[in-house]
Amino acid sequence: MSYKIVVDSCCDLPEEYRKDPRFQIVPLILQVGPYEIIDDETFDQKDFLAKVAASDDSARSACPSPELFMRAYETDADDVYVVTLSSKLSGSYNSALLGKSLYHEEHGPKNIHIVDSLSACCGEAQIALKAMELADTGMPFDEVVEKLEAYRDGMNTYFVLDSLETLRKNGRLTGMKAIVATTLNIKPVCCAVKGEVAQRSQGIGIRKALIKMTEIVAQEIIDPVEKTLMITHVNCYERAAVVKDIIMKKVPFKKAIIVDAAGVATTYAGDGGIVVTC
Incomplete structure (x- = not known):
């Protein structure tokens, strides 16, 4: 069974996986004063930190829209595993869930599972890479989901x-x-x-x-x-x-x-x- 792993842009994947076709990153929007910055491959950390240092306003972020997640699910892959920022820290998880509902309404059934990482950055990456490891064994979707949730629960x-x-x-x-x-x-x-x-x-x-x-x-x-x-x-x-x-x-x-x-x-x-x- 083919698979795809969708993550929001808080997921700090190692560089070699950021353009891997098995992964898709759905970007958040970053806000610093008057600037809105898409958190994608164009993100310039040095410039961003300079903007933060020069601003009187605190930097913030906005989660991706459900439509962005839905489009990420529009893939030929049989199984889709999604990893998001902790739902206690961001609306990204709920947005991913709404995107799943929109997908089913428009396209019908598909194996889509969304993991609330209960973490962020490299914590999301750990779960995404575990999803890849499990899916690569060829095990059934439901078994991958069960093991992935257990892995998340054992992570610190x-x-x-x-x-x-x-x-x-x-x-x-x-x-x-x-x-x-x-x-x-x-x-x-x-x-x-x-x-x-x-x-x-x-x-x-x-x-x-x-x-x-x-x-x-x-x-x-x-x-x-x-x-x-x-x-x-x-x-x-x-x-x-x-x-x-x-x-x-x-x-x-x-x-x-x-x-x-x-x-x-x-x-x-x-x-x-x-x-x-x-």
Whole structure:
């Protein structure tokens, strides 16, 4: 059975898959002051970060329309697997669901399954790549769906950002019981809990927070030899490489991948942000 994997543009796929015909990326729209930027292959991170730094307004995003998702489902592939941003952080998941309804109304039955990643960026990529791995075995659609949902439920997402301001101003910190004092240079170590942002720990300064995050990853991982460590970075490859090396010395992951943040992750994680999934 042929298949297609549809993701929204918060999914930070490794570069070699971004033009792979098995994948299609449905873009979000990014907004910074008077600028509207499509989060597609034309996204210029350096220019975007400069616009954010020069703007008094917080950057934000708008989810894709249901029609964009519907058009992505219009494929000759028998099975379509869709991975979106956490429904607790974006309307992308609901838009993908509406797109599925529109598709069925216009075209009739088709195997389409939409996964709420309960994560973002490299977390979405982990699920999308797992969908590819499972589908490539030739297993039936329903079995892929079952295993994919179980994989999502066993995945952990952690992150450390230089600033939580963009998340806060856009109402994405509803799961946080408190925001630590930035005046003391205290950086929270955050995680995803049922798709919402929660604080897991903290460190004084970005370096100590990142080290604390690596310790948490090592403590909480289950069956690492069967898993991939994936790290999204926003304009800080060297920082991501250090985090990867520290974790890999602690934990025997099957492999580790560092990916550049696309537009949505750049918007919310901000310059210097690090996201880890496993």
